[in-house]
Amino acid sequence: MMRRRRKGRIVKWLLWVFGVIGAIALALALIQIDDVVMAQGIVEPGDKIFINSPMSQDIHEILAEPGDSVIAGQPVARLYDGNLRAAAATAEQEIKREMANLEAAQARLALLRAQPTPEEIKIAESRVEQARINLTARQQDLKRAQALYEGQRLFSQEDYERAKTNYDLAEASLKVELENLNLVRRGPLPAEIQQAEAAMRQTQASLDKAKHNLEAAHEALERATLRAPVNGVVARQDLYPGMQASQGAVVMIIAGEGEGTVIGAWMAETSAWKVRPGQPVEILSNLFTDREGFIGQGEVSEVHGYAVIEGNVRTFGLEVAVKQTPIALSFGSTADLRIYVGRRSILQTILGWESNTQFNQVKSSIESFQALQPDTINTPQPDTINTLQSDTIDTPQPDTINTSQPDTSSNK
Structure with missing residues (x-):
């Protein structure tokens, strides 16, 4: 009898425990x-805009720092452009040289095609004399520029290069005038006319190439100034003046407006x-x-x-x-x-x-x-x-x- 009561109590207790657990589980x-x-x-x-360096150059100047507001087209940084300016100056001198060569080639071809007269012979002799005088003057200028550049450093490299270019032009001009004088005196040959035409075409091609080089140099100078493409705020700056910026390197990040x-x-x-x-x-x-x-x-x-x-x-x-x-x-x-x-x-x-x-x-x-x-x-x-x-x-x-x-x- 006592065992049955104990078993009944245990069963009731287990049912109560499982009931509580079930209620808790149901609630959960x-x-x-x-x-x-x-x-x-x-x-x-x-709107995150990366301002990248278009070429491998040193950072020369930062014009907009983090937190500064910028507008589209505003310069935000500049790369070092000394070598780019030198390349542009060299291209300009090359254009001048090729233009002088083209004029000389055109004059030579015109002389070959025309019949020389006594007056033309005198003019050719006079031009030779003028070319000699000009060459002597340019030679003196070059010696002076070289002495000031290599000695006392009173001349810049650009001035020295300009003096050297002028001397080369004067020397080439004298050579052309001497050839023209010889042609005027003896008259042209068919082969010489063909050669002069080919030389003029080649000189024209060299002039076109020099103009292209100048355009490329000016474009590189323009790209050395980094500009904001949109209105916004400078969010981050990665490079600073004096640091090397490889091509494609992030210089700064601009947060565009409205995004x-x-x-x-x-x-x-x-x-x-x-x-x-x-x-x-x-x-x-x-x-x-x-x-x-x-x-x-x-x-x-x-x-x-x-x-x-x-x-x-x-x-x-x-x-x-x-x-x-x-x-x-x-x-x-x-x-x-x-x-x-x-x-x-x-x-x-x-x-x-x-x-x-x-x-x-x-x-x-x-x-x-x-x-x-x-x-x-x-x-x-x-x-x-x-x-x-x-x-x-x-x-x-x-x-x-x-x-x-x-x-x-x-x-x-």
Whole structure:
């Protein structure tokens, strides 16, 4: 009798315990809480314009520093252009030389084609004499410039090069005038006329090339001044005066007007499949010690469809548009993000189960995306979705989540 009573009490006690546990489990299953995915990111301009160096040169001057407002076309930096100016000056001298050569070639051809007269012979002799006098004067100028440049350094290299160019022109002019005088005295030959025509064409080609070189030098000089392409604010400066800027190196970054602020973030691959554009985000900026007291609001604007591996850790990137913050966030600062991806029960949260409603939403998004794609993309997807659904209740499978992520993020 006593044993039956004890067994009855034990059964009642067990029923009561299981009833309490069942009631608690039922309550935990019915009470819904927010399902949150955590991410970390860096505050960046919404419209980020990179000002790159178009050539390998030293930074000569920075004209706009971080925080300065700029307008489209405004110079923001200058590269060292001493060698570029020298190249332009050399090209200008080359043009002068080739123009003189062309004039001489044209005059020579005209003389060859014309019948010489006594007056033309006298004129040719006079031009030879003038060319000799000019050559003597240019030779004296060159000696003087060379002495001042190499000795006392009173002449610049540009002045010395100019004197040398003038001497070369005078020497070439004398040579041409002597040849013209000889031609005038004896008369031309057919082969000489053909040769003169070829020389004139070659000189014209050399002149065209020199003009092209001058245009390229002027273009390089213009590109040595870096300008803002849009209105905005200088957000970051990477190089400073005296530093070497290789071709394509970022000199500074300008935040364009009107595009707002975004946060470039990254999240764990196990949660990436739940994140979609349009989901609300709470921003916990590391600018503040009391982060909970300065919570900002944002929204997922983009989810990258391909994982990035850094240090054996696989993460997915996303972009969050900042909607509202108590204080403007500084570019380059970091923040933690709470992404509200849906709701699930406390019991599911404790056991690590995913919400079927949320899974069905993601599945529907994938199927909608597949309907717009070619058959070659649609073929392998159903197996992937079934695998994900069967495995999700126990534990999330990294490979399954990885496979479905590109389709989910693409349906923006």
